[in-house]
Amino acid sequence: MDLMLLAPELTLVVTGLAVLLIGLFIPVGSKKILGFLATLGILAALALTVTSLGTEATMFDETLSIDALSQFFKIVFLVVLLLVSIASIKYTEGSDNTEEFFSLAIFATIGMMFVASANDLMVLFVAFELASLATYALAGFEKNNPRSIEASMKYFMIGSLSAALLLFGISFIYGMTGTTSIPAIAANAGGLVTNPIGIVALVLMLAGFGFKIALVPFHMWAPDTYQGSPSVVSALLAAGSKKMGIVAAFKVFIIALIALQAEWQMVFAILAVVTMTYGNVVALSQTSVKRMLAYSSLAQAGYISMAFVVLTPMALGGGILYALSHGFMKAGAFIATGAVVYMVLSQNKNTENPDHLDNFRGLGRRMPITALSMTIFVFALAGIPLTAGYMSKFILFSSTIQSGLVWLAVIAILNSALSLYYYARVVKYMYFLPTDAERVSEPLPYTIALAVAVIGVLAIGFWPEPFVHWAMEAAKVLIPGGI
Amino acid sequence: MLPILSLIVLIPLIFAALTLLTKTKQQARAMALVATVAVLVLTMYMYFNFDSTIAENQFVEMYQWVPSLGITYHLGVDGIAMPLILLNAIVLPFLILFTWNDERKSPNRFYALILATEGAAIGVFAALDFFLFYIFWELTLIPLFFMVSIWGGPNKHHASIKFFIYTHVASLVMLLGIFGLYFAAWEATGTPSLDIPYLLSQFQFIESGLMKDMIVLALLFGFIVKLPVFPFHSWQPDAYTEAPTAGSVLFVMLKIGGYGIFKIVLPLLPFTASPGLMINILAAVGAISIIYGAFAALAQKDLKRMIAYSSVSHMGYVTLGAAGMVSLSVSGAMFQQFSHGLIMSVMFMASGVINSTAGTRIMNDLGGLAQRMPKLAVIMVLTFMASLGLPGLTGFIAEVSVLAGSFVNLPAYVIIALLAIVITAAYHLWALQRTMFGVFNEKLGTIVDINGYQTLSMGIIAILILYFGLNPSPVLDMMLTNSENIISLMAVMGV
Numbered sequence: 001m002d003l004m005l006l007a008p009e010l011t012l013v014v015t016g017l018a019v020l021l022i023g024l025f026i027p028v029g030s031k032k033i034l035g036f037l038a039t040l041g042i043l044a045a046l047a048l049t050v051t052s053l054g055t056e057a058t059m060f061d062e063t064l065s066i067d068a069l070s071q072f073f074k075i076v077f078l079v080v081l082l083l084v085s086i087a088s089i090k091y092t093e094g095s096d097n098t099e100e101f102f103s104l105a106i107f108a109t110i111g112m113m114f115v116a117s118a119n120d121l122m123v124l125f126v127a128f129e130l131a132s133l134a135t136y137a138l139a140g141f142e143k144n145n146p147r148s149i150e151a152s153m154k155y156f157m158i159g160s161l162s163a164a165l166l167l168f169g170i171s172f173i174y175g176m177t178g179t180t181s182i183p184a185i186a187a188n189a190g191g192l193v194t195n196p197i198g199i200v201a202l203v204l205m206l207a208g209f210g211f212k213i214a215l216v217p218f219h220m221w222a223p224d225t226y227q228g229s230p231s232v233v234s235a236l237l238a239a240g241s242k243k244m245g246i247v248a249a250f251k252v253f254i255i256a257l258i259a260l261q262a263e264w265q266m267v268f269a270i271l272a273v274v275t276m277t278y279g280n281v282v283a284l285s286q287t288s289v290k291r292m293l294a295y296s297s298l299a300q301a302g303y304i305s306m307a308f309v310v311l312t313p314m315a316l317g318g319g320i321l322y323a324l325s326h327g328f329m330k331a332g333a334f335i336a337t338g339a340v341v342y343m344v345l346s347q348n349k350n351t352e353n354p355d356h357l358d359n360f361r362g363l364g365r366r367m368p369i370t371a372l373s374m375t376i377f378v379f380a381l382a383g384i385p386l387t388a389g390y391m392s393k394f395i396l397f398s399s400t401i402q403s404g405l406v407w408l409a410v411i412a413i414l415n416s417a418l419s420l421y422y423y424a425r426v427v428k429y430m431y432f433l434p435t436d437a438e439r440v441s442e443p444l445p446y447t448i449a450l451a452v453a454v455i456g457v458l459a460i461g462f463w464p465e466p467f468v469h470w471a472m473e474a475a476k477v478l479i480p481g482g483i
Numbered sequence: 484m485l486p487i488l489s490l491i492v493l494i495p496l497i498f499a500a501l502t503l504l505t506k507t508k509q510q511a512r513a514m515a516l517v518a519t520v521a522v523l524v525l526t527m528y529m530y531f532n533f534d535s536t537i538a539e540n541q542f543v544e545m546y547q548w549v550p551s552l553g554i555t556y557h558l559g560v561d562g563i564a565m566p567l568i569l570l571n572a573i574v575l576p577f578l579i580l581f582t583w584n585d586e587r588k589s590p591n592r593f594y595a596l597i598l599a600t601e602g603a604a605i606g607v608f609a610a611l612d613f614f615l616f617y618i619f620w621e622l623t624l625i626p627l628f629f630m631v632s633i634w635g636g637p638n639k640h641h642a643s644i645k646f647f648i649y650t651h652v653a654s655l656v657m658l659l660g661i662f663g664l665y666f667a668a669w670e671a672t673g674t675p676s677l678d679i680p681y682l683l684s685q686f687q688f689i690e691s692g693l694m695k696d697m698i699v700l701a702l703l704f705g706f707i708v709k710l711p712v713f714p715f716h717s718w719q720p721d722a723y724t725e726a727p728t729a730g731s732v733l734f735v736m737l738k739i740g741g742y743g744i745f746k747i748v749l750p751l752l753p754f755t756a757s758p759g760l761m762i763n764i765l766a767a768v769g770a771i772s773i774i775y776g777a778f779a780a781l782a783q784k785d786l787k788r789m790i791a792y793s794s795v796s797h798m799g800y801v802t803l804g805a806a807g808m809v810s811l812s813v814s815g816a817m818f819q820q821f822s823h824g825l826i827m828s829v830m831f832m833a834s835g836v837i838n839s840t841a842g843t844r845i846m847n848d849l850g851g852l853a854q855r856m857p858k859l860a861v862i863m864v865l866t867f868m869a870s871l872g873l874p875g876l877t878g879f880i881a882e883v884s885v886l887a888g889s890f891v892n893l894p895a896y897v898i899i900a901l902l903a904i905v906i907t908a909a910y911h912l913w914a915l916q917r918t919m920f921g922v923f924n925e926k927l928g929t930i931v932d933i934n935g936y937q938t939l940s941m942g943i944i945a946i947l948i949l950y951f952g953l954n955p956s957p958v959l960d961m962m963l964t965n966s967e968n969i970i971s972l973m974a975v976m977g978v
Binding site: 468 | 548549550551552614617618621622625628629632633644647648651652655658659662663665666669
C-alpha cells in the first residue's frame with residue numbers, strides 16, 4: 001500500500017492541525033497569517049490531486065478506492081475550499097477564532113474527500129459525519145448573530161436525524177447482504193430485491209442523502225441555513241457539502257443498489273422534477289440574495305438528480321461536470337454576496353438583512369469587479385452560453401433527449417427559462433437601479449477568490465473538452481460498460 | 484489565408500469590450516466607428532471575392548472544438564448569409580454616425596452594446612455549427628435587452644422583460660429541436676456532430692416521421708418568434724417602440740429568424756413526414772401577418788408603433804415567400820429581408836428625429852413638418868414609398884416576387900395577402916400626410932431639421948434603397964442561386 005495515494009488528504013490534515021496549533025500561540029492581530037497558511041496547504045493538496053490524476057488503486061482492504069470519480073470530486077471539493085479559504089482571509093480578519101474557522105473548513109473538506117473515495121458504507125458514513133460535524137460548527141461561526149445560531153441549530157437537528165436514518169438504512173443493508181463493502185453489496189443484492197426490507201433501506205438512505213443534497217422534501221433546513229450562515233460558509237455548504245451528498249448517492253445507488261434501479265429511478269424522477277420546480281418558483285419571490293441563491297441551489301440539485309433518472313454515461317458525465325461547474329458558480333455567487341455583506345456591515349454594523357437585494361443597487365458603480373463577477377455567476381447559473389453552466393446543462397439536458405425522456409427535458413428547460421427571471425433581476429439591481437452611494441474599495445481577498453471562480457466558470461464554458469473528458473472518465477467508474 | 488469571417492465576427496465583439504473601457508463620448512463613438520468601418524471594409528472584400536453562381540458555403544473556417552461531442556468551430560457564408568452580413572456591415576457605420584451628436588447617459592456602454600449586437604448577429608449568419616449558432620443566437624438577446632432597459636422609453640422595463648422572456652423561451656424550444664436533430668442523426672450514423680451542413684444532409688435518414696416533424700416544428704417556432712410574425716409577434720411592437728432609435732435599428736438588422744427559416748427549415752422541410760402541413764403553416768402565418776400587421780398599423784396613433792406593426796406585415800412576406808416553394812418567391816422573400824432592413828432603419832431613424840425635435844410621436848399632434856424639415860421630408864417620403872412598394876425601390880421587387888412566385892402554389896393565401904396592399908398604401912400615405920404635410924402645428928415650437936451626420940447616414944441608406952431597387956442583381960443573384968438549390972431539393976422529393 002502506498003501512502004502517497006493519500007498525499008492530498010494528509011497534506012490537509014497537517015495543514016488543519018498546524019493552523020489550529022499555531023493559532024493558539026499568536027496574537028489576534030497577526031492571525032491573518034493563518035489564512036495564508038491554510039490557502040498554501042490547500043493549494044498543495046490541489047496540486048497533489050491534479051498530478052495524481054489517472055491513478056487507480058484501492059487501499060485499506062478495499063475500503064478506499066482512488067479512481068477517476070473520486071479524483072474528480074476531490075478536485076471539486078478542493079477548488080471550493082480554495083475559493084472559500086481565500087475569501088475568508090478577509091472575512092475572519094480581526095476574529096480571535098480564525099484558527100478554528102480554517103481548521104474546521106479544512107476538516108470538513110477532508111471528510112468530503114473521504115466520502116468521494118469511500119468504497120465501504122462504514123467509511124462513507126464516518127467521513128460523512130466528519131464533514132457534517134465540522135460544518136454544523138461553521139454555520140454557527142458568528143456566535144453573536146442570532147441568525148447564525150439559528151442556522152446552525154436547524155442544520156444540526158435535521159442533520160442528526162438524517163444521519164440516524166442513513167445509519168439505520170445502512171444497518172438494514174448490512175443485515176440483508178452481510179457486507180458493508182459497496183461492490184460486495186452489488187454482488188449480493190439478491191435478497192434486497194426480493195424482500196420488502198430492501199425498499200425500506202432504500203427509502204432511509206434516500207432521506208439521508210436527500211437531506212445533504214437538499215432535495216425537496218428534505219430541503220427545509222437549506223434556505224434558513226444558507227441565509228443565516230456566514231456567506232463563505234454558505235458557499236462551502238452549497239458548493240461543497242451538497243456535492244458530497246451527490247457523490248455518496250452516486251456510489252450507493254448506482255454502484256451498490258443498482259439491483260433496485262427501477263425503484264429509485266422512479267423516485268429520483270419525481271424528486272428531480274419537484275425539486276427543480278419548487279426551487280425555481282420559490283426563488284422568484286425572494287428579496288434576500290442568499291436565500292434566493294439557496295433556492296436556486298435546490299433547483300440546481302434537481303437538475304443534477306436528472307442524471308440518476310437518465311443513467312446513461314453521457315447523463316452521468318453531464319451530472320458530474322455540473323457538480324464541478326456548480327462548485328465554481330455557486331461558491332462564486334455566495335462569495336460575491338459575502339463581499340457585498342462585508343461592505344454593508346463595514347459601513348453600518350447594525351444593518352438588518354445585509355444581503356437584501358436593495359444593497360445590490362448600483363453595485364456596478366460601487367463595486368465594479370464584484371458586480372461583474374456576480375453577473376457572470378448568475379448568468380452561468382441560468383445557463384447562458386459560453387459559461388460552465390451552459391456546457392453542463394447542454395450535456396445533461398441533451399442526454400435526457402437522447403434517452404427519449406423528452407418530457408423531462410422540456411420540464412428542465414422550462415425551469416431553466418424561468419430561473420433566468422430571478423437571476424436577471426440581480427443584474428438589473430446591480431446595473432440599472434440608481435444609487436447615491438459612493439464607490440467603495442473592494443476587499444482584495446474576495447476579489448482574488450472571485451477572479452479564480454470567474455476563470456473556472458469561463459474556462460469550462462470556452463474550452464470544455466478536457467473537463468468533459470474527465471467527467472466522462474469519472475462516469476465510467478459508475479457504469480463501466482454503460483447500461 | 485486570412486480568417487476573414489472570424490475577423491468580421493470578432494472585431495465588433497473585441498471592440499465592444501474595449502469601448503466599455505472608454506471614458507468619454509468622443510472616445511466611445513470613435514471606437515465604434517473604427518470597428519464598424521473595419522467590418523464594412525472586410526465585408527466588402529469578402530463580397531467582391533464571393534462567387535454568387537454556386538450555392539456552397541464559402542470562406543469556410545473549421546477547427547475542432549469539443550471533439551467528444553462533435554462540436555467544431557465552423558464558419559462559412561453562402562448566398563443566404565452573405566446579403567445579411569452585407570446589410571449589417573453597411574448600416575452599422577451609418578447608425579454610429581446617426582447617433583454621433585446625441586447626448587445620452589453612459590455612451591461607452593451604449594456603443595459597446597451596439598458593437599456586441601453586430602458581432603453576435605454576424606456570428607449567427609456565419610456559424611455552421613449548431614453549438615456556435617446557438618451561442619451567437621443567445622448572445623444577440625443580451626445586448627438588446629440592456630439596450631431597451633437602459634435607454635428605452637417610458638415603458639422600457641415591461642418591454643424589455645417581455646422581449647427577453649418571449650424570445651428566450653422560443654430559443655429554448657429551438658434548442659430542443661437542435662438536440663432532437665443532433666441525437667436522431669447520432670443514432671442514425673453513429674457519430675456525434677453538431678455541424679449544420681452535415682446534420683441537414685443526414686436529416687433524411689432519420690426513421691421516425693413524428694420525430695422529424697417535431698424537430699422542424701421546434702426549430703420553426705424559434706425562428707418565427709424571432710422574425711416575428713402573427714401570432715407570436717406581441718413582444719415586437721413593445722420592444723421596437725420602447726427601444727431607443729439605435730436599438731430599433733438593431734432590432735431590424737437582426738434578421739436571424741428569417742435566416743433560420745431559409746438556411747435550416749427549408750432544406751429540411753421536404754424530408755419531413757408532412758411537408759404539406761409545414762408549408763400551410765408558413766403560408767398561413769405569412770398571409771395573416773400581412774393583413775393583420777397592415778390593419779394594426781392603420782390603427783396606430785404613435786408613428787413608431789405604426790412602423791413596428793408595418794414590420795410585422797412585411798415579415799409576413801418572408802414566410803409567405805418561403806412557403807411559395809418556387810425560386811422566384813423564395814429569393815423574393817430573402818430579398819424582402821434585405822430590403823426591409825434598409826427601409827426600416829431609415830424609417831426608425833426618421834421617427835427618432837421627429838420625436839427628439841418635436842417632443843412627440845403622436846401623429847395627430849404633428850403636421851406640416853416638411854416646411855421646417857425639408858431634408859428629412861425628402862428622405863422620409865422616399866423610404867415610405869419604398870415601404871409601401873413603389874416600383875423602382877427595393878420593397879417593390881421583394882413583394883412582387885413573393886406574391887407572383889407564391890401564386891403558383893398557394894393562390895388562396897396570395898389573394899388574402901393582396902387585400903392588404905390597399906391598406907398598406909393607406910397607412911403609409913396617411914401617416915405622411917399627418918406628420919409631414921398639411922398645416923404646421925404651431926404648438927410644436929422650434930423645429931430643427933436633421934443635422935449633417937443624420938443627413939449623411941439616412942441619405943446614403945436611402946440612396947442604396949433606390950440603387951438596389953433599380954439594380955437588385957448584386958444581391959439578388961446569390962439569393963437566386965441558393966433558392967434554386969433549395970427548390971431542387973423539393974423537386975427531388977416531389978413536393
